[in-house]
Amino acid sequence: MQAPTIIPLPSEASRKPGDPAHKPSLWQQIYANRWSYIYIAPMVVLVLAFTIYPIFASLGYTLYQWNGIGDPSMFVGLDNFRRAMTDPIFWESFQHTFLYTLVQVPVQLALALVLALVLNNPKLRFSTFYRSIYFIPAVTSSAIIGVVMNLMIGNFGDNLNTLLLNLHLIHEHIDWLADPRFVLWIIIVIGIWNTLGYNLVYFLAGLQTIPTELYEAAKIDGANAFAQFIYITIPMLRALGLVILFLAILGSLHVFDLVQVLTGGGPYFASEVVSTYIYHQAFGSFIAAGAPTQPNIGFASAASFFYGVILMVITAIQALAIRESRRRRP
Amino acid sequence: MNVSRMNRRHFLQTAAATTLGGALAACGSTPSSSSSSSSSVVTVNYWDLLVSQAPFIDNEIKLFELAHPNIKVKKTTNLYNTYDNLLMLAFKSGNEPDVFMSSTNSTPLNVQVQKGWLLPLDKLADNWKQRFPANSFVEGNNTFNGHIYTAPFSGHAPWLQMYIHNGLFKDAGITNADGSVKIPRTWDDVTLAAEAITRKGNGNVYGIGFGGGGGGDPQARMLELFVRGAGSPGGAYDKDLRVGKYTQGTDRNYQDFINLMLDWKQKGYFYPNSASISDEISRAYFEKGRYGMLPGGVWNQVEWTQHNFTDYSLTTVISPTETPKAYFYYTPGSSMWAASARTKHPDETMAWLDWLYSPEAGKRWTQQFNEDLSIYPQNNDPKQIKFAPFAQFVGLSSFDLLGPDPYTRNPLNSQVVINSVSPNIGDVMTGIYTGQIKQGDIASTLMDLQGRYQKALDSGIDQAIAKGVKVSHDDWFFPDWDPTKDYVTKPQTS
Numbered sequence: 001m002q003a004p005t006i007i008p009l010p011s012e013a014s015r016k017p018g019d020p021a022h023k024p025s026l027w028q029q030i031y032a033n034r035w036s037y038i039y040i041a042p043m044v045v046l047v048l049a050f051t052i053y054p055i056f057a058s059l060g061y062t063l064y065q066w067n068g069i070g071d072p073s074m075f076v077g078l079d080n081f082r083r084a085m086t087d088p089i090f091w092e093s094f095q096h097t098f099l100y101t102l103v104q105v106p107v108q109l110a111l112a113l114v115l116a117l118v119l120n121n122p123k124l125r126f127s128t129f130y131r132s133i134y135f136i137p138a139v140t141s142s143a144i145i146g147v148v149m150n151l152m153i154g155n156f157g158d159n160l161n162t163l164l165l166n167l168h169l170i171h172e173h174i175d176w177l178a179d180p181r182f183v184l185w186i187i188i189v190i191g192i193w194n195t196l197g198y199n200l201v202y203f204l205a206g207l208q209t210i211p212t213e214l215y216e217a218a219k220i221d222g223a224n225a226f227a228q229f230i231y232i233t234i235p236m237l238r239a240l241g242l243v244i245l246f247l248a249i250l251g252s253l254h255v256f257d258l259v260q261v262l263t264g265g266g267p268y269f270a271s272e273v274v275s276t277y278i279y280h281q282a283f284g285s286f287i288a289a290g291a292p293t294q295p296n297i298g299f300a301s302a303a304s305f306f307y308g309v310i311l312m313v314i315t316a317i318q319a320l321a322i323r324e325s326r327r328r329r330p
Numbered sequence: 331m332n333v334s335r336m337n338r339r340h341f342l343q344t345a346a347a348t349t350l351g352g353a354l355a356a357c358g359s360t361p362s363s364s365s366s367s368s369s370s371v372v373t374v375n376y377w378d379l380l381v382s383q384a385p386f387i388d389n390e391i392k393l394f395e396l397a398h399p400n401i402k403v404k405k406t407t408n409l410y411n412t413y414d415n416l417l418m419l420a421f422k423s424g425n426e427p428d429v430f431m432s433s434t435n436s437t438p439l440n441v442q443v444q445k446g447w448l449l450p451l452d453k454l455a456d457n458w459k460q461r462f463p464a465n466s467f468v469e470g471n472n473t474f475n476g477h478i479y480t481a482p483f484s485g486h487a488p489w490l491q492m493y494i495h496n497g498l499f500k501d502a503g504i505t506n507a508d509g510s511v512k513i514p515r516t517w518d519d520v521t522l523a524a525e526a527i528t529r530k531g532n533g534n535v536y537g538i539g540f541g542g543g544g545g546g547d548p549q550a551r552m553l554e555l556f557v558r559g560a561g562s563p564g565g566a567y568d569k570d571l572r573v574g575k576y577t578q579g580t581d582r583n584y585q586d587f588i589n590l591m592l593d594w595k596q597k598g599y600f601y602p603n604s605a606s607i608s609d610e611i612s613r614a615y616f617e618k619g620r621y622g623m624l625p626g627g628v629w630n631q632v633e634w635t636q637h638n639f640t641d642y643s644l645t646t647v648i649s650p651t652e653t654p655k656a657y658f659y660y661t662p663g664s665s666m667w668a669a670s671a672r673t674k675h676p677d678e679t680m681a682w683l684d685w686l687y688s689p690e691a692g693k694r695w696t697q698q699f700n701e702d703l704s705i706y707p708q709n710n711d712p713k714q715i716k717f718a719p720f721a722q723f724v725g726l727s728s729f730d731l732l733g734p735d736p737y738t739r740n741p742l743n744s745q746v747v748i749n750s751v752s753p754n755i756g757d758v759m760t761g762i763y764t765g766q767i768k769q770g771d772i773a774s775t776l777m778d779l780q781g782r783y784q785k786a787l788d789s790g791i792d793q794a795i796a797k798g799v800k801v802s803h804d805d806w807f808f809p810d811w812d813p814t815k816d817y818v819t820k821p822q823t824s
Contacts (some may be wrong), residue, residue, distance in 0.1 A: 065749075067436045068418070068436075069435065075606070084400075089752070089753070150543070153606075154543050154603065154606035155543070155603075155606075155608055155611045156609060157603045157606065157607075158603065161602075161603075173602040173603075174602075175602055175603045175604070175605050175606050176606070177543065177605075177606035178542060178543070178603075178604075178605030178606040178764060178814045179764070180764055180765075180766050246677075266760065266761045267542070267605060267606075267760050267761070267763075267764045267766070268753070268757055268758075268761035268764060269753070269757070269769070270764075270766060280752075283412075283415055284414070284415070284435065284436060286748075294436055294749060294750045295415070295436050301420050
C-alpha cells in the first residue's frame, strides 16, 4: 500500500515562520470563525447584561444606604461592608451555606454515581423508567417542591409525627421546620433528593463514553467488579467528574428558592443561607404588622459583593489544588 | 343610574361598551388606565393586597360600575408580602395603577408625595372635610402642604384579639354559672383555660395555637396582646411615649410575659406545630377545634363566616389584673387608598376613590361584610350588626384609645426616617420561643433590642436635624400622658 502524500497548500508552502505579513489578522480570524461567534453571541450578550453588568453596577450602590426607590443619596462609604463583615447573622448564614455544600455535594455525588452504575447495567430491565423516576424531581421547580414539603412536614406535620411516634422512632412530637436542631438537615436532605437527577444523568453520560473493551480486557485479566470500578471507571470519569463537582458546588452555594419557600431562613435564622440573607436585606422581610424590615439595596449589594469575593478566593484555591494534583500525577 | 329603568337597547349598548372596554383593557400591556377608542368607557386600574376583603371590594366594583356605566374598574390582587416592593417598582417604572391600597413599608407617604407619585385630591377635599369625622385629616400624616392625598377608612378597635373556641371551652368546663363561656380577661384566666383544654384534649386538643410559618411574627403578636394591659403602652413594637423611648429591655412586663409564654410551652399548652404552620392553616385548625385559643385579628372572621363557623368569642388587652393599665391606641389621620398623580383619567380615578371612601361603602364594609369598623361612627352601632362575633369585635372599640401623636405635635416629624432593625422583635420572640435564645440570655437580648430600636430612632431624628428639619427628640416625649385615658395631642405652637 502506498503511503499518502501530503501536498502543502500554496499559501502554507510559501509561508515562512515568523513572517507577520502572512499571519491572519484578528478580524480575519474572527471572520473565519464567524459562525462560532454568532452562535455564542446571544449567550455572551445575556451574561454581559444580566451577570457582568449588575456586578459592576451594584458596586456603586454598596457605598449608599438605599432602599432601591429613586436615586441613592445617603452616602455611607464602606460602612455597608463593615456592617456585613461584623454581622453575626451574615456569618451564621455563611456557615449554614457551607454546611449545606459540605454535606449535600459529597452525599449527592456518591448517590448519583452509585445509581448511575446500577442504571448503566445493560442487563437491568426498565432502566429508562428508573431514570425518569430519578430525574423527575430535578425538572420540578424547587419552589414547588418547597411548597409541597412545607405542606407535608409543616402544615400537615401531625401525620408525619404520628407515623414516627407509632414506629417508636421518636418519643415526642417534633415541629420539624421550626426546630433549629433539624431544620437545616431537612433542607439538606430535600436538596439532595431534588437535584440528584442532574448528576445522575451526567454520570450516566460519562459512563456510556467508557469503551466496553476496557472492561472486557480487565475481565480477561481477572479483575473483579470492584477493581474495574477503581482502575477503569474512576480514572475514565475523572475529567467529567471534576466538571460535575464544580457545578454541584456552585449550585449548592447558591441555594435559595428551596430555603426561601420552605422556611424563609427561619426559625430565627436557623436555616438562613447567604442567598436568602442577601434577599431579605435587599427586599425587606415579611410585612409584619409592626416589625417590617425595610429593604436596603446598598447593604445587600455590599454583602453580595463580599460573598462573591469569598467565593472567588475559594474557587481559586480549589482550581490551584486541582492543578497541583494533576501536576503531581505520574 | 337606575338599573331598573334601563331599557333593553340601552342595556345592550352598555353591556357591549363594557365588554368591548374590558376586552381592550385586557389586551392592553400596561397597567395604567385605558379607554376604548370606539366608546367612552374608561378602565381604572386598581391594586389590592388583601384577599380577605375581596368580597367587599368586588361588591363595590359591581355597584360602582352600575352607577358609572362609563367606568370599568380592573382589580388586581397582589401577593401580600411582596405588595410594597411591587407598588414601589411600579411607581419607579411608571406602571403604577390608578388607584391602590397605600403602602409605606419602604417609602414614607411624605416621600411618595415629594416624588410626585400621589394625586392631590383637591377636588374632593371640601366635600371630604365635611363628611369625615373630626381629626381625619392631619398634616404630615395624610395631608401635606394643605393637600389631601389619602384618608382613613377603618374605624378604631384593637387590631389584635384572642379568639375563643366556645365548644372547646364548654367541653373543658370553662363556663359561667349560666352556662355561657367564661371569657378569659387576665393572664391567669388564659393559663387556667389553656391547662383545662389541654388536659381534656388528651394530646389531641391544645390550649393555644398560632401560625408561625410563612414569615409572620405570632409570638410578638402575643406579646403585643398581653403586655399592654400590664402597663406597657408601647406594646411589642413601639416606644413608650411617656418616656419617649423603647423599653423592651428595661420594662419588667416584657420579661414577665415571656416567662409565662415559655411556661405555657414547657407545659405543652401550645399546639406543637404552631411555629411552622401557616396563618391560614392555624385559622382552619382553630375552626376544626384543634386548640381553644388563637391570637389574631378581625381578618380571621371573614373566612370563618364563609365556612359558617360562628361558635367563637373574642377578647383583647389581656392583663395580669382585672383592670388593664394600658390599652391599644390610635392616632388621628391614617390612610387606606390613594391615587397615582400620573393617571390618565383623574376624574374617573377620583370618582372611584370617592365611592370607596363614601359613608355608604363604609356601612357595607362594617354592617354587611363585617370586615372592620368604619371611620364613620354612624356605621359602628353594634345593634345594626347581625353577626354576633363581629358585634363583639365592634364592642371592643373601647379598648382602643386616642393616643399621643408626635406627627400631630410636629408634622415635620414625617421627614424623620426611622430605619428598621434586624433582628427585630418578631425575630427575637421566635428565637425565644424555639429556645435558640436561652432563658439566661433573654434579658440581655431584650436590652440589646431596645438599644438598637432606640439608636434607629435617635439616628433618624439626628439626621433630620442635620438636614435642617426643625424636629426634636422631645417631639416624642409625652410625660403628661395617662395611658388609661384618651390623649389629645396639641400641635406645636412655635
